[in-house]
Amino acid sequence: MTLNELILKCKKQDSKAQEALYKQYSGILFAICLRYSPNKTEAEDNLQDAFITIFKKIEQYKAKGSFEGWIKRVTVNTVLQKYRKQKIYNIDDEERIEQEDEVTVETETVPLDFLLKIIQELPDRYRLVFTLYVLDDYSHKEIAEMLGISDGTSKSNLARARGILKNKIGNYNP
The missing domain is CATH 1.10.1740.10 (RNA polymerase sigma factor, region 2, helix turn helix motif)
Incomplete structure (x- = not known):
């Protein structure tokens, strides 16, 4: 068929x-x-x-x-x-981070299952923005429209997600 x-x-x-x-x-x-x-x-x-x-x-x-x-x-x-x-986006404007901290990781040293696990452990609002922006290639404007948040909140959540992931990857011990 x-x-x-x-x-x-x-x-x-x-x-x-x-x-x-x-x-x-x-x-x-x-x-x-x-x-x-x-x-x-x-x-x-x-x-x-x-x-x-x-x-x-x-x-x-x-x-x-x-x-x-x-x-x-x-x-x-x-x-x-x-x-x-579930209204997971209750964030005050003053909490926003305007700077994006790029995370550079040598992915050959970190197993894919570990990366997936730590992405899943992110708080919902950070995980969704990170996944939409990094994995699915949406812009902050598109993410903001999809989630009913501002561009700044999207950028802030991405920066925080990257920070959390950077810390966990830095502490990775095979």
Whole structure:
């Protein structure tokens, strides 16, 4: 079955097609959920929520652009919406840090699973901004719009995330 046929069947709420779509894309989307979630259990919950949203909104996919890109955006937006509802962005203006402290690390010396673990340990507001900016290449303006915060808050959260990560990587002992 082609991807277009699978999508058409999912639009008709065919459970076998939905299962096939889940099997085809769950690994890719789970990796995204892991980046935005503090732990594996929450990432699993976020993946399920994302697929529920995908199946509810699949009628909105109009085959303009890649389907994989569309479901990735739906997944990221589903996870971000959950965190927006938790109101994790209660930051006073005076707490903002305007300077970004670049972190340079020789990644060959730090295992990927350790990096993922310490990113997941970041406070929610820092982890989300760090992931959006560094891993998904969004601008501070885009992040601010997505999360309902100011550009300055986005920059501040990124700087704090980088500081925390730099400290943890500095203390890494294999």
